[in-house]
Amino acid sequence: MDDFERQERIRAANRRRVAQRNRAGRLRGRVIAASLICFALLWGVVFVQMATGNDPVLSEKPAAAGRRTKPGRAAARPAQGQAAEGEVEAEPESGLEIEPQAEVAPEPEPEFEPEPEPIPEAEAEAVPEPEAELEPLTTSQS
Amino acid sequence: MSESRIEFECFGGCVEVRAGGGAGAPAALERARARLLDAHRRLSRFDPGSELSRLNRDQRCEVPASPLLRQLAVAIAEAGERSGGLVDGTLLREIERAGYADSLPQGRRPTPPPAVAPSGPAGPRDRADWAALRVDQRAGTVIRPPGVQIDGGGLAKGMLADLLGADLAGFGSFAVDCCGDLRLGGRAGAERRVMVDDPGGGPPVGELRLRAGGVATSGISRRSWRRAGGRPGHQIIDPRSGEPAFTGVLQATAVAPTALLAEVYAKAALLAGPEEAPAWLPFGGVLVLAGGTVETVPASTELPQPVPA
Numbered sequence: 120m121d122d123f124e125r126q127e128r129i130r131a132a133n134r135r136r137v138a139q140r141n142r143a144g145r146l147r148g149r150v151i152a153a154s155l156i157c158f159a160l161l162w163g164v165v166f167v168q169m170a171t172g173n174d175p176v177l178s179e180k181p182a183a184a185g186r187r188t189k190p191g192r193a194a195a196r197p198a199q200g201q202a203a204e205g206e207v208e209a210e211p212e213s214g215l216e217i218e219p220q221a222e223v224a225p226e227p228e229p230e231f232e233p234e235p236e237p238i239p240e241a242e243a244e245a246v247p248e249p250e251a252e253l254e255p256l257t258t259s260q261s
Numbered sequence: 262m263s264e265s266r267i268e269f270e271c272f273g274g275c276v277e278v279r280a281g282g283g284a285g286a287p288a289a290l291e292r293a294r295a296r297l298l299d300a301h302r303r304l305s306r307f308d309p310g311s312e313l314s315r316l317n318r319d320q321r322c323e324v325p326a327s328p329l330l331r332q333l334a335v336a337i338a339e340a341g342e343r344s345g346g347l348v349d350g351t352l353l354r355e356i357e358r359a360g361y362a363d364s365l366p367q368g369r370r371p372t373p374p375p376a377v378a379p380s381g382p383a384g385p386r387d388r389a390d391w392a393a394l395r396v397d398q399r400a401g402t403v404i405r406p407p408g409v410q411i412d413g414g415g416l417a418k419g420m421l422a423d424l425l426g427a428d429l430a431g432f433g434s435f436a437v438d439c440c441g442d443l444r445l446g447g448r449a450g451a452e453r454r455v456m457v458d459d460p461g462g463g464p465p466v467g468e469l470r471l472r473a474g475g476v477a478t479s480g481i482s483r484r485s486w487r488r489a490g491g492r493p494g495h496q497i498i499d500p501r502s503g504e505p506a507f508t509g510v511l512q513a514t515a516v517a518p519t520a521l522l523a524e525v526y527a528k529a530a531l532l533a534g535p536e537e538a539p540a541w542l543p544f545g546g547v548l549v550l551a552g553g554t555v556e557t558v559p560a561s562t563e564l565p566q567p568v569p570a
Contacts, residue, residue: 253451254453256438256443256445256453256454256455256476257438257455258441258442259458259478261415261419261439261524
């Protein structure tokens with residue numbers, strides 16, 4: 120191999136190295152750009168969701184309270200509606216600061232109300248309405 | 262609310278049974294009819310072949326008896342105990358001596374109340390045969406001194422109204438009218454009006470309202486007659502004198518948790534006289550006094566309400 124050929128190989132090697140470095144740089148830039156875009160999009164979604172009052176942390180609260188409620192306590196809830204509501208509000212397990220419900224979520228309120236008692240509903244379907252007029256009877260000397 | 266109903270003649274009068282608010286009401290009413298007619302065959306004192314008549318003729322101290330007859334014996338003993346002997350179901354001889362030996366024709370119109378001066382309140386008999394009445398449920402026998410005769414009368418009607426009421430308790434509403442002794446109720450807890458019959462045959466003299474319980478009326482005008490010598494007679498006997506009672510109360514209607522208890526209260530109120538009668542109506546009632554005065558007695562005790570199923 121003569122000098123010219125050796126110089127040529129060195130230049131070719133340098134060109135490949137530069138090209139490889141450029142490609143790596145382009146890839147790194149694309150990855151960074153994609154990450155930034157994804158990050159911005161995610162934050163955008165979260166921002167919009169929070170701004171419109173659909174905080175996912177708040178929306179999951181009733182389900183969590185329901186899971187922790189034992190059957191016996193559930194039966195006693197109609198008489199303790201206030202206490203049950205307070206119980207749910209005092210659960211910042213996610214670590215997020217929950218804004219007052221009246222400002223953030225106007226509609227979750229019914230979800231925290233005591234569960235309707237199923238037995239009276241079943242009775243109401245099974246038996247006639249108590250308000251219905253029954254035909255009178257007459258008592259006489261037996 | 263629609264109710265199925267059935268009417269038939271039984272116990273010397275008209276019986277009506279109603280039920281609604283549930284499936285199978287017509288079949289339940291037919292069963293009620295069969296049960297009442299069977300009870301009538303067993304407990305009629307006008308039928309010499311009835312179980313009651315055979316018991317009254319039996320000279321043994323301990324006589325085998327069907328569960329229904331044993332239940333009647335228990336009811337008579339309890340009535341005597343609750344009323345302090347005023348309501349005595351062992352006065353069959355006295356009733357027959359007063360002229361009520363045969364069944365009165367059905368459908369007769371109420372006779373005017375007998376115009377007899379009140380002779381004061383009735384009282385218990387010195388020898389209380391009802392207290393000697395015993396039942397051996399294990400042996401299936403009725404135990405009483407030989408010669409003691411029992412008469413179902415209104416007590417049997419109240420007792421049977423209660424038995425049928427228990428059979429019909431699963432319906433939304435039910436009512437049993439055993440010739441004027443009522444048992445009513447139902448799971449729906451609906452209120453029902455009960456009109457109080459006029460002893461003279463006129464329009465109702467009162468109205469009661471209740472969701473569940475018993476109502477009974479006892480009086481001296483419907484089953485009354487003229488005895489020998491023109492004296493008026495009727496079926497309500499003063500245990501102390503053994504004669505028809507004229508206490509100044511012509512008719513007493515009582516409300517109670519059961520029809521049997523209502524029958525005991527009504528009869529006791531009638532026998533106790535106008536002064537003491539209200540005390541025998543703790544769940545309320547209506548009194549018709551001699552001269553036609555109608556007195557409504559308010560309840561001093563709350564009637565137990567049915568527990569929702």
